[in-house]
Amino acid sequence: MTIEARIRELGNRHRTLxxxxxxxxxxxxxxSLxxxxxxxxxxxxxxxxxxxxQRTP
Structure with a gap:
């Protein structure tokens, strides 16, 4: 998986959360917990x- 794909995946999980x-x-x-x-x-x-x-150019 490329870094860009991983960022997109994490972004989707972040939005879902x-x-x-x-x-x-x-x-x-x-x-509250x-x-x-x-x-x-x-x-x-x-x-x-x-x-x-930060790792991507």
């Missing part, structure tokens, strides 16, 4: 994307 986080926030019974885990996962994806983007 963002949508999930938004739905969780709107839920009447928000699980689960929401925090989702946000941490999203941050790790963003960091990985940034790291890969």
């Amino acid at each position: 963002d949508d999930t986080i938004q739905r969780e926030r709107q839920s009447p019974s928000v699980d 689960h929401l925090r885990e989702l946000k941490q996962r999203k941050l790790r994806l963003k960091e990985e994307i940034s790291s890969l983007e």
